[in-house]
Amino acid sequence: MTGAVLEALASHWRRNRLQLLTLVLGLALATALWSGVQAINAEARASYDAAAATLAEGRFHQLMPREGDSMPQALFVALRRAGWLVSPVVEGRLRVGGTAVRLVGVDPLTAPPSSAASEALARTDLNRFLRAETLVAGPEMAALLEANMPNPVLVDQAVAPGSVLADIGVVQKLLGRAGRISRLIVLPEQPLRQQPLADIAPDLVLQRADGATDVGRLTDSFHLNLTAFGFLSFAVGIFIVHGAIGLAFEQRRGVIRTLRALGVPLRRLVVLMIAELVVLATLAGALGIALGYLIAALLLPDVAATIRGLYGADVAGTLQIRPAWWLSGIAMALGGALLAAASALWRLARMPVVAGAGGRAWALGSGRTRTLQAAAAVVLLAAAGVLAVTGGGLAAGFALLACLLLGAALALPPCLAAILRLGEAQAVRAMAQWFWADTRQQLPGLGLALMALLLAMAANVGVSTMVSSFRLTFVGFLDQRLSAELYVDADAVADRAALERFLEAHADAVLPIMSVEATLAGLPAEIFGVRVGYTYRENWRFLDAIPAVWDEIEAGRAVVINEQLSRRAALHVGHTLALGPGLSLPVAGVVGDYGNPIGQAIVGEALFRQTFPAIEPSRYGVRTGNPQGLRRALTEAFDVPPARIIDQAAIKAFSLSVFERTFSVTDALNVLTLAVAAFAILMSLLTLAAMRLPQMAPVWAMGTTQRRLAGLEILRTVLLAAITAVLALPLGLALAWVLLAIVNVEAFGWRLPMYLFPVEYIRLMLFALAAALLAALWPAWRLSRMEPTGLLRIFANER
Amino acid sequence: MLLSIEDLLKSYPGPEGPVPVLRGVTLSLDAGETLALTGESGSGKSTLLHLVAGLDAADGGRVGLDGQEVTALDDSGRARLRRSTVGIIFQQFNLIPSLDVAANIAFQARLIGTPEPQELSRLAHALGLEPQLRKYPEQLSGGQQQRVAIARALAARPKLILADEPTGNLDEATADGVMEQFLALVAETGAALLMVTHSPRLAARLGRRAHLSQGRLA
Incomplete structure (x- = not known):
């Protein structure tokens, strides 16, 4: 029996291949976008984990310099002598063949156990490691090193992507940091008696394992955003699947009744239909995962560059097939298909055997379903309103987005029906009246595809508003921050004092740029020292400040902080910030600082030099009316290589390129989502085409040409898409507001002003209309070319 | 006795309370016997057929079929009975549109086991369906579709055939042709036949006649 029933069920797909294609492709596309994003996330997270595992970071306490980024190696010796079991680490970045490489220098004799480094060292010839200046790296990095470095290279899979392991002395030599180490790892087993740390090394601070900065946590928000977009794309895809499954169930109602009348038990039928769905979903999921792999492989280089630019974390540029993402892809495909089929299966289980098979409208067309949909829309939109007013945190932000988007999608069919009813009421001619009424009758069938279009359009409007607002603010911010015409690398000239004197003599103003990494209010941050002058006074725009802010900074009586630090540490104007021992201001x-992941505090130059006397300026900003002349003079006077003098335009161009890369992934996902929505419309129109004949045949019989009917079909689709696009605009703007005012603040720590971009919206709308037009062309063409017998059969009751 | 119906009751919900359709019908049918059930529209003919087939549940009374109490069976028991004991022929043919004629004919027989290819060929030949075996239902005329439905019901070798206005959708000449073949094949198989019809002419061709009026046998 099972075989016969399965054959009967499968025969439907054989005879309705387009519907099968819709179902499989819809599910595959949804899974592809989801699993593509998951593949990128999994690859990035694996890279972070591998990097952290190099020295088992996060599992051991560490001794860090209180100021600056290094400490004398002599401290290591002093601590060992005092009974502290510690292991030194030197870390830094080196450019190898145009790629920034993370160098990690370890002492193989004291490296902590159960770390990737100690495991790699255990597999390495220690003698060779110590004497031959050997570098140990993963396969990708090893190839780069072999091509560009004279050192022997050993390949070990345990070393993180972008990282190179070597003896501490080798790394010190390569980085030019002889006698300096970055930090000390405190081994878990320590003697009972130890001299207190404050007595041996008062300039070191103990960072507990759980307090270590975790790059994974820093990048979480970035991945969360990607996941949200992946999920949105998946939701759009599931609308297609729901439509395809709903239609398939609807068309098979007669067959299902016949099967039951012939003696197939209901339970067996439901189980077999679920099995059929599972098989299809697994196939579609596998196809989607393959597509997702391609998407991820195309996007990963940009994502890797973005994460490196934003967070300094290395992500492998090549993609591995990891169980985490392909399993999640299959699970999403199965879950999505079953979710999309749940209502259809439920109706099937409750369907009486003897009710008439024909004459039933599309499943969603029933008045009860419409009422339930409208009620759910009202509840969800109300929940979104409540969350907007009272919600806090990233989770609430995403919950608000979900309620808003789902509520709006469910509200679309009733809104469209109301608009079309209005059109029908205004129509005078019979044909116009039929057109409006017939368009309204099509809503249940096209509703899901239009919901997909609404979501895709809203996502496009929302994200493009966010990105364009961000870009506008960011450009303004760069103009404000990069006001000096030239930036001179301080390390370019050995005699720093002579350089400063020369600049003072030839420039309108010199702005030394000096900074030190610090922990402020328990958060990773930087302290900057600035020379207060007209540049700062005229160009900087504060989010909030006291009237004479620069006078206070210049006098060393106050500090300016960036928005990130202000929000994360709940510090506002008038509050006191501890900058170090004995220094609170x-x-x-509070100043906007877009694109910077960590907190920043700015003090006057004098106070900075007095507090951190060892810190020299890393660069000088130079104000001059003749940048080209000063550049030439500098080159002649100090033989400064041209690359060490950067002009403002170059820095802006670089910063903007980092920015553009940051959003290239979201741009790509946007386009893909819109393409999926266009596909949804096309498939809905194609599958509806045959079902539409009974509505069109009488109009044709009464004297309307097939050509005209086809034209009206195109007009109908474009009209529905246009109304949907117009409704998507306010929804997209609401989405942009949530992203800018809630999600971004929680994820990145800054709030951006929202700007409107009407030209961009018109362009998007035209794109959506063009997509709908393209989708409508084929079914309309088929209608116009249909043989009259096809339409005549409608009257013969032989379909 | 193959089929025994005793005091069968059935009503459907209406806007002003339950509307009785069958008000205590008692009827019996022996193996190989043929019975025409006539009556005006709404008299309960189709409902009676549905209750005998176990497609719907009765409100009262009992239906015994081939030694089983249909009215006491659960859904899966009734489904088993339909598969193995009953062949149903509907007015609307109810073929599976995505299967071709050959697969449709073999379908119910496959539900209960492996059909005999010779029997399928014999039925297709007898009903003049051989040229249509690879066609799909939508490519057939109404008469051809009803022949396929008859072949499907007979191929499973049921003990009882239930036919609900089997020629109601066909013109008179086609209906006569189909009926001729149908009755001949039923006689060959030795199955009992309970057929609902409006046509006194068709009813006259069956062994017994019963008339339903307002839910009762007249």
Whole structure:
């Protein structure tokens, strides 16, 4: 019996291949976008984990310099002598063949156990490692090193992508940091008696394992955003699947009744239909995962560049097939298909055997379903309103987005029906009246595809508003921050004092740029020292500040902080910030600092030099009316290589390129989502085409040409898409507001002003209309070319 | 006795309370016997057929079929009975549109086991369906579709055939042709036949006649 029933069920797909294609492709596309994003996330996370595992970071306490980024190696010796079991680490970045490489220098004799480094060292010839200046790296990095470095290279899979392991002395030599180490790892087993740390090394601080900075946590928000977009694309795809499954169930109602009348038990039928769905979903899921792999492989290089630019974390540029993402892809495909089929299966289980098979409208067309949909829309939109007013945190932000988008999608059919009813009421001619009424009758069939279009359009409007607002703010911010015409690398000239004197003599103003990494209010941050002058006074725009903010900074009586630090540490103007032992200053201003992941505090030059006397300026900003002349003079006077003098335009161009890369992934996902929506419309129109004949045949019989009917079909689709696009605009703007005012603040720590971009919206709308037009052309063409017998059969009751 | 119906009751919900359709019908049918059930529209003919087939549940009374109490069976028991004991022929043919004629004919026989290819060929030949075996239902005329439905019901070798206006959708000449073949094949198989019809002419061709009026046998 099972074989016969399965054959009967499968025969439907054989005879309705387009519907099968819709179902499989819809599910495959949804899975592809989801699993593509998951593949990128999994690859990035694996890279972070591998990097952290190099020295088992996060599992051991560490001793860090209180100031600066290094400490004398002599401290290591002093601590060992005092009974502290510690292991030194030197870390830094080196450019190898145009690629920034993370160098990790370890002491093989004291490296902590159960770390990737100690495992790699256990597999390495220690003698060779120590004497031959050997570098140990993963396969990808090893190839780069072999091509560009004279050192022997050993390949070990345990070393993180982008990282190179070597003896501490080798790394010190390569980085030019002789006698300096970055930090000390405190081994888990320590003697009972030890001299207190404050007595041996008062300039070191103990960072506990659970307090270590975790790059994975820093990048979480970035991945969360990607996941949200992946999920949105998946949701759009599931609308297609729901439509295809709903239609398939609807068309098979007669067959299902016949099967039951012939003696197939209901339970067996439901189980077999679920099995059929599972098989199809697994196939579609596998196809989707393959497509997702391609998408991820195309996007990963940009994502890797973005994460490196934003967070300094290395992500392998090549993709591996990891169980985490392909399993999640299959699970999503199965879950999505079953979710999309749940209502159809439920109706099937409750369907009486003897009710008439024909004459039933599309499943979603029933008045009860419409009422339930409208009620759910009202509840979800109300929940979104409540969350917007009262919600806090990233989770609430995403919950608000989900309620808003789903509520709006469910509200679309009733809104469209109301608009079409209005059109029908205004129509005078019979044909116009039929057109409006017939368009309304099509809504249940096209509703899901239009919901997909609404979501895709809203996502496009929302994200493009966010990105364009961000870009506008960011450009303004760069103009504000990069006001100096030239930036001179301080390391380019050995005699720094002579360089400073020369610049003072030839430039309108010199702005030394000096900074030190610090922990402020328990958060990773930087302290900057600035020379207060007209550049800062005229160009910087504060989010909040006291009236004489720069006077206070110049006098060393206050500090300016960036928005990230202000939000994360709940510090506002008037609050006091501890900058170090014995140094606490009131906050005089909060400044926007877009694109920077960590906190920043800005003090006057004098105070900075007095507090951190060892820190020299890393660069000088130079104000001059003749940048080209000063550049030439500098080159002649100090023989400074041209690359060490960067002009403002170059820095802006670089910063903007990092910015553009950051959003290239979301741009790509946007386009893909819109393409999926266009596909949804096409498939809905194609599958509806045959079902539409009974509505069109009488109009044709009464004297309307097939050509005209086809034209009206195109007009109908474009009209529905246009109304949907118009409704998507306010929804997209609401989405942009949530992203800018809630999600971004929680994820990145800054709030951006929202700008509107009407030209961009018109362009998007035209794109959506063009997609709908393209989708409508084929079914309309088929209608116009249909043989009259096809339409005549409608009247013969032989279909 | 193959089929025994005793005091069968059935009503459907209406806007002003339950509307009785069958008000205590008692009827019996022996193996190989043929019975025409006539009556005006709404008299309960199709409902009676549905209750005998176990497609719907009765409100009262009992239906015994081939030694089983249909009215006491659960859904899966009734489904088993339909598969193995009953062949149903509907007015609307109810073929599976995505299967070709050959697969449709073999379908119910496959539900209960492996059909005999010779029997299928014999039925196809007897009903003049051989040229149509690879066609799909939508490519057939109404008469051809009803022949396929008859072949499907007979191929499973049921003990009882239930036919609900089997020629109601056909013109008179086609209906006569189909009926001729149908009755001949039923006689060959030795199955009992309970057929609902409006046509006194068709009813006259069956062994017994019963008339339903307002839910009762007249």
